[in-house]
Amino acid sequence: SWLILDSHDTPRFHVLTGDQRRTKVGVGLQMSLPGVPMVWMGDEIGLGGTSCGEDSRRPMPWNRENEWDHDLFAWYAQCIALRRVSDALAVGSLRWVHVGSDVVVYLRESADERILCAASRAVHAPVQIDAVDLDCERMGTLIGSDAAVVDGRVVLPADGPAFHMWRLSGGSAHFTQGSTQQNASTEVGRG
CATH class of the missing domain: 2.60.40.1180 (Golgi alpha-mannosidase II)
Incomplete structure (x- = not known):
């Protein structure tokens, strides 16, 4: 089964939690529970998207790293790395x-x-x-x-x-x- 916190059809999980600590708990659960973790494009950098539909489909700001949440990105990287080797x-x-x-x-x-x-x-x-x-x-x-x-x-x-x-x-x-x-x-x- 998939372990998905949000998708292009839902508001962004980190926007719903409104708190980076709660978002990190969700990501920790996602990467440590049985199933297949799926990360919607941009979740790992805190990309916005407050409602269902088009707002959650914002393009990835590849060339604007200054807009990224680097702490959240590092958390995703750490959790994914652990899952890959475990x-x-x-x-x-x-x-x-x-x-x-x-x-x-x-x-x-x-x-x-x-x-x-x-x-x-x-x-x-x-x-x-x-x-x-x-x-x-x-x-x-x-x-x-x-x-x-x-x-x-x-x-x-x-x-x-x-x-x-x-x-x-x-x-x-x-x-x-x-x-x-x-x-x-x-x-x-x-x-």
Whole structure:
């Protein structure tokens, strides 16, 4: 199935959210849930389009990069790059870990990789997960903030709107915090 936030027949998603943080959460979900992500031309640069029809069909401003939202473009590039190099994100199974009124946490798993994702629409109570339930020794931040480890429990960031992603590795014998976001970004660049 397609994972599409908007199209030429709908208002632009980022215009509807009215907030870049909420837009980033939507893009994070789009690039990490099962299915085929489809990006409507211009979404990645924040191209306008406030209504259905012709306004959402504005031409791409190829020669006017000063009009682009470069922060949003970098977010799309980072999320797409992660999906391209991750078997878990591209074809892995989905397991819901926590569902709350303001946050969802899910695990994408393949034979070789496990990615934990958290998407929040607002600030929320901290989500705590028993480290043994995650069955990992290390947790490397790919996108967003690091998770804390307190008394054998993983405490996820409670900010919002926000999207976070961590790579889990190892077994459940011993849990420690793993690589930093900088190291994870370097690894992503391999694809």
